[in-house]
Amino acid sequence: MQLHEGKNMDVAIIGAGPAGLSAALYAGRAKLSTVVAEQGVSGGQAATTHWIENYPGFPEGISGPDLMQRMEQQARKFDVEFIHAAVNSVSRDSRGCFSVTSGEGEFTAGTVIVATGTVPQSLGVPGEDKLRGIGVSYCATCDGPFFREKEVLVIGGGDSAIVEALFLTRFASKVTVIHRRGELRATKVLQDDAFSNSKIEFCWHSVVSEILGDSKVEGVTLRDVRTGDTRFMEAGGVFVAIGSRPDTGFVESMVDTDERGYVITDDRMRTSTPGLFAAGDVRAKSLRQVVTAVSDGAVAAVEAEKHLFERQRFSTRDKH
Numbered sequence: 001m002q003l004h005e006g007k008n009m010d011v012a013i014i015g016a017g018p019a020g021l022s023a024a025l026y027a028g029r030a031k032l033s034t035v036v037a038e039q040g041v042s043g044g045q046a047a048t049t050h051w052i053e054n055y056p057g058f059p060e061g062i063s064g065p066d067l068m069q070r071m072e073q074q075a076r077k078f079d080v081e082f083i084h085a086a087v088n089s090v091s092r093d094s095r096g097c098f099s100v101t102s103g104e105g106e107f108t109a110g111t112v113i114v115a116t117g118t119v120p121q122s123l124g125v126p127g128e129d130k131l132r133g134i135g136v137s138y139c140a141t142c143d144g145p146f147f148r149e150k151e152v153l154v155i156g157g158g159d160s161a162i163v164e165a166l167f168l169t170r171f172a173s174k175v176t177v178i179h180r181r182g183e184l185r186a187t188k189v190l191q192d193d194a195f196s197n198s199k200i201e202f203c204w205h206s207v208v209s210e211i212l213g214d215s216k217v218e219g220v221t222l223r224d225v226r227t228g229d230t231r232f233m234e235a236g237g238v239f240v241a242i243g244s245r246p247d248t249g250f251v252e253s254m255v256d257t258d259e260r261g262y263v264i265t266d267d268r269m270r271t272s273t274p275g276l277f278a279a280g281d282v283r284a285k286s287l288r289q290v291v292t293a294v295s296d297g298a299v300a301a302v303e304a305e306k307h308l309f310e311r312q313r314f315s316t317r318d319k320h
């Protein structure tokens with residue numbers, strides 16, 4: 001549905017990942033006029049996760065795209081509007097009403113829920129930008145099938161890196177995990193799976209200092225962080241999984257953040273600006289999972305409803 005200029009909504013949700021879709025479901029079901037703005041594909045990073053084993057209610061697991069499609073369908077049942085456009089700015093006037101400017105024009109909202117998640121961190125080494133999309137990837141689920149029978153590298157030692165490495169073994173002939181330390185950060189269950197997978201090798205205490213190739217990736221220069229020695233390692237693809245950073249550019253000046261840029265909220269998802277809530281991976285929190293994101297989204301929507309009610313109550317009282 002196309003939003004027309006000047007339309008006033010109760011709730012504007014920015015981001016259609018698990019947190020945003022859960023917030024949309026709760027807000028729509030509470031009969032609040034609700035719009036979700038998403039610049040990319042609905043479902044966020046969860047929609048690029050091949051298989052999700054730890055979301056309750058699916059004992060056999062469920063594919064990320066399937067789970068996220070179901071969440072969107074459920075929200076749409078409650079008359080939530082979706083716009084596919086980037087939000088460029090959010091501002092708040094003296095009456096506490098928000099103006100949201102998106103690629104589809106400007107509209108106002110009584111509350112805003114920021115559920116923009118995170119974007120993958122890049123390595124920042126020579127060759128990375130040039131070879132992005134032609135051998136350098138940040139998403140194994142999206143690009144893995146292009147690397148059939150190739151030897152690929154995964155950079156990182158956290159959950160993402162190991163999940164990516166395990167997924168890539170379906171296609172690649174060999175997956176080498178390059179990690180800057182001598183032990184993984186990933187959870188034990190993932191480590192056990194990776195250590196017992198014959199297609200996965202590990203290259204410890206090493207970082208990539210350059211990605212090499214002209215029209216495709218041919219290999220990398222590896223540096224041993226203990227000795228400083230460098231060497232060439234041949235590879236047909238490089239998957240970067242070294243963490244993410246929060247996507248908060250358009251509300252940076254309106255919210256308090258921690259030292260890594262994640263939005264600080266209380267347990268009611270309230271940010272430092274009244275009426276502006278944050279939910280999901282974009283928040284400063286200890287566990288970033290689909291299950292915690294949907295919980296955040298539900299809390300944010302319920303708190304948004306309370307905020308609208310209080311605002312309405314005060315404005316009615318002021319008129320009398």
Ligand code: NAP
Nearest residue numbers: 156157158159160161163180181185241242243244287288
């Ligand atoms: P992460 O936990 O922050 O791990 C990032 C990894 O990359 C670390 O091993 C880190 O090394 C390494 N690293 C960081 N900067 C680097 C650099 N410049 N060069 C080389 N290596 C670098 O990030 P994540 O793995 O993306 O996970 C993020 C969150 O999502 C976590 O809370 C995780 O539990 C969650 N997650 C969960 C699942 C799941 O449950 N299935 C899947 C994916 C993500 P050090 O270890 O030395 O710091």
